[in-house]
Amino acid sequence: MIRLGAEPSKMREIELDDVFISRLQLLIIMSKAYLSGYPLGRHRIKSILENANHVKLEAVGLEEDLEWFKKDMAFNDTLGFDSAFYQRVKLLSVMAEAIAKGYDLENHKKEALEKNLNALCESITFNKQVSDMQFLKVA
Amino acid sequence: MKIAVIDADPIVRDFVVGTLMYSVNRDVLPFENGLDAWMHFEDDGVPDIIVADVNLEDITGTELLDKVKGLKRDTVVIFYSDLLEKEAMVKEAGADAFLAKPFGVTELFSLVQQFVVDGR
Numbered sequence: 001m002i003r004l005g006a007e008p009s010k011m012r013e014i015e016l017d018d019v020f021i022s023r024l025q026l027l028i029i030m031s032k033a034y035l036s037g038y039p040l041g042r043h044r045i046k047s048i049l050e051n052a053n054h055v056k057l058e059a060v061g062l063e064e065d066l067e068w069f070k071k072d073m074a075f076n077d078t079l080g081f082d083s084a085f086y087q088r089v090k091l092l093s094v095m096a097e098a099i100a101k102g103y104d105l106e107n108h109k110k111e112a113l114e115k116n117l118n119a120l121c122e123s124i125t126f127n128k129q130v131s132d133m134q135f136l137k138v139a
Numbered sequence: 140m141k142i143a144v145i146d147a148d149p150i151v152r153d154f155v156v157g158t159l160m161y162s163v164n165r166d167v168l169p170f171e172n173g174l175d176a177w178m179h180f181e182d183d184g185v186p187d188i189i190v191a192d193v194n195l196e197d198i199t200g201t202e203l204l205d206k207v208k209g210l211k212r213d214t215v216v217i218f219y220s221d222l223l224e225k226e227a228m229v230k231e232a233g234a235d236a237f238l239a240k241p242f243g244v245t246e247l248f249s250l251v252q253q254f255v256v257d258g259r
């Protein structure tokens with residue numbers, strides 16, 4: 001039996017913050033795959049739209065929590081990101097939606113997307129490369 | 140290639156479904172309980188890959204595994220849980236893979252690579 005995931009001593013339930021970070025990582029991979037020219041398909045488009053929507057809604061909620069945190073120091077912001085981070089997340093979700101809807105991004109927008117992806121990857125220390133996932137080359 | 144995901148928790152289920160759907164660019168069937176899934180499998184055929192939370196309310200993971208393998212032996216059955224004892228249980232029962240919670244996109248992509256691309 002193949003075993004993947006958390007080490008035995010670190011096993012625990014999946015929390016909302018875990019899902020947010022995982023969905024953000026997925027959105028980063030989806031966007032990097034687009035920039036690398038990997039093909040889309042009907043189900044990939046559906047998946048990108050759904051994921052972008054989830055991430056955008058969650059980022060709005062977390063940013064509001066952050067504003068609350070600034071006013072009330074007793075509130076505990078579990079993720080600990082700043083407002084700029086959530087702005088970048090929302091920007092990524094909008095750009096991913098545009099990709100899924102078939103809008104052709106001009107070069108300067110692709111550069112902006114790449115810059116945004118790099119900043120987000122640095123914030124969440126995520127360095128997965130789409131070249132590691134050859135199956136994404138097949139539609 | 141048919142894939143099904145069974146989990147009562149919609150937050151985790153939707154994330155797993157979305158990640159797998161994107162990876163394979165195929166529809167992925169979501170079910171919130173084991174009996175609904177089983178009834179669907181009996182009518183429409185057992186999927187090639189089943190990814191399920193071990194803690195299903197209406198049927199145990201090992202019962203589901205026995206039923207599925209009894210109908211279609213080569214179906215890949217993957218369970219996930221946050222409990223170490225469940226890992227030992229599904230290993231003993233003959234599951235193909237176990238995902239220890241918390242897991243993320245990297246682990247789901249690894250499953251796609253191993254069971255869809257490499258066909259192991």
